[in-house]
């Protein structure tokens with residue numbers, strides 16, 4: 001027993017067993033004799049869901065009765081993962097359910113793995129939205145998440161001869177027992193057409209948009225249950241449906257093929273998640289997705305507000321809308337349209353309401369990730385919204401000039417229209433200007449936001465940019481992913497850790513306690529044995545659970561520098577072969593991560609990691625002192641297996657480029673030591689776990705900027721480093737690709753002459769730092785002490801803390817008191 005189950009009297013094992021059987025019979029339509037494993041899984045989910053629904057209705061009702069400020073979290077991505085373990089754990093029913101299923105002859109652990117991993121997101125941004133949903137429910141904030149119910153989530157990655165291949169993901173193939181379809185919650189979303197100006201006798205002009213085409217947004221609701229089941233919120237995802245009635249006469253008129261084509265075009269909007277991470281797709285369909293979900297969500301929020309307060313003018317008092325990056329930024333113009341055109345509010349008042357309601361989170365500084373849309377595309381697809389954007393911009397630039405700024409450079413820099421590469425609307429500027437608060441996701445990132453992307457806007461509106469350092473939900477990333485460690489922590493620090501993450505500090509005094517260290521190490525070893533089995537199954541690589549597990553798990557991107565890790569791996573391989581008699585610290589380098597399907601360079605990096613793995617794993621002189629494993633199809637569930645088994649966490653991005661990182665937090669919380677640059681939240685992790693318990697190397701963000709200023713040709717840097725030279729020569733000449741010796745010539749050429757991510761410049765520091773890691777590993781007591789102090793120091797990174805800060809300083813909402 002984990003001790004934390006609430007074990008409600010009503011939910012005895014017998015009750016739960018009967019509930020499962022009822023659901024098996026009446027909802028799945030099977031009897032015990034004919035039920036498949038999946039049928040049992042469905043029955044268990046339904047029985048669990050039944051225990052959420054009453055709390056859900058109570059929470060929904062309480063929000064109407066007590067009228068707390070509502071929060072709407074608008075995100076094009078929710079990287080949810082599996083829900084059964086989460087729901088049971090938060091309800092305190094894990095042990096009861098385990099016993100109930102055991103009595104029925106089925107294994108709960110096995111059933112959990114049958115749930116498809118809901119991957120409606122790319123990476124950090126989408127997973128953050130999922131952690132935030134769980135924390136908002138935990139803190140009893142009356143929140144809705146709004147997004148798109150993609151038929152197909154992030155692609156499934158297969159490694160064929162080391163090359164990434166993408167296969168469609170089909171998470172809904174067997175249905176989704178968690179969701180409730182709400183066909184009656186349905187909004188019309190317009191596209192195209194024209195704007196009509198209607199001037200009344202008193203001279204006032206009103207505008208009415210006459211779209212050429214409508215698509216319907218249908219709601220699907222998933223309950224999100226908070227810790228200890230106290231509060232349940234809704235994740236509402238929109239699915240696109242063609243407006244049938246309008247199409248009927250087209251069918252009758254005989255243009256059957258045309259009508260079907262229109263239907264396909266309408267429903268394409270919610271078909272698939274765009275799989276590029278950090279690079280805007282720039283496709284018309286992407287803009288249709290953004291507007292579709294923004295408009296449906298705003299119409300829904302306004303309808304709910306009107307139902308509760310009968311008027312729309314008080315919106316900003318009762319509603320906070322958070323934009324997860326610029327993907328929903330069109331909301332600024334759409335909310336203005338709804339207030340002015342539909343609800344008849346005067347422009348100035350509507351603008352106050354909009355700004356008072358909306359706030360925006362920036363998640364990246366990468367210039368290529370900053371969304372902008374061509375003016376002609378917006379004009380054609382959303383003519384009224386484009387008109388509104390122009391008017392917002394004109395008034396904004398007027399006020400800038402009135403406050404004494406006439407400098408043409410500044411005016412061009414703060415304009416919402418970028419005149420450089422064809423006329424484009426800067427969505428970051430639109431989101432900034434339409435918000436009362438703009439936040440970065442780590443202290444460093446927020447500081448850089450003020451110095452770079454929003455330098456001029458930030459000077460004009462000095463109180464607008466704030467910091468909200470990211471966090472992670474400890475329920476999923478500690479209690480569920482690592483039950484062994486959780487039990488040990490609770491036994492040592494007390495049950496308080498379940499509700500107060502800062503209570504983890506209480507284990508610090510045990511960091512050198514032999515008995516505690518022994519148990520802590522035993523838990524880690526157990527987790528490593530489990531991961532070793534996965535690695536054997538999926539990579540056909542046999543790893544010893546007693547070696548150092550060195551992991552880099554994240555999207556593959558040049559700025560995250562998986563290449564730096566691979567180069568160090570090859571250098572270590574060279575060193576082992578040169579001096580095989582030395583006492584090398586045996587380690588396995590574990591990689592996992594997907595590359596955007598069109599990102600050829602990133603896919604080549606994956607291939608290189610696999611080529612290097614093949615050579616090293618099969619070299620007899622290495623004798624197991626070094627192995628490399630690339631686990632395919634990284635997703636939330638795989639992360640839950642890797643993270644508790646990790647010893648070393650690779651967070652080695654070029655300083656200034658990783659906005660925060662959240663994998664870094666999950667790994668440190670589970671006792672992995674970080675090797676990293678002073679980037680993103682690593683800076684704050686260092687402050688919380690202590691300088692002696694983290695390995696920091698390489699250039700700072702400032703030094704990166706300076707170094708780039710001197711050019712990014714690395715020939716001199718390479719000439720100074722014999723180890724780096726040897727590595728680049730080997731890779732470039734085909735040592736790891738004998739079947740295609742020229743495969744990496746281009747890659748080495750880029751590193752040599754255009755090393756934008758400064759892999760070469762940081763190489764020696766990284767290599768040296770890795771040798772310090774190895775030295776620490778050999779001092780077992782020192783290693784475990786540092787590992788324990790990582791877990792002890794990570795409490796602050798709970799997403800409950802992050803959400804409490806958003807609630808206090810941006811949303812101005814308090815937790816709901818009574819239900």
Ligand code: 26V
Nearest residue numbers: 124125274278279280281363658659660661662
């Ligand atoms: C942009 C686009 C453009 C259109 C196609 C789909 C797509 C998907 C994602 C993005 C931008 C992603 C930005 C992002 O994920 N940033 C990450 O956010 C994390 C949470 O704040 C943070 O921890 C990571 O450091 C940051 O890279």
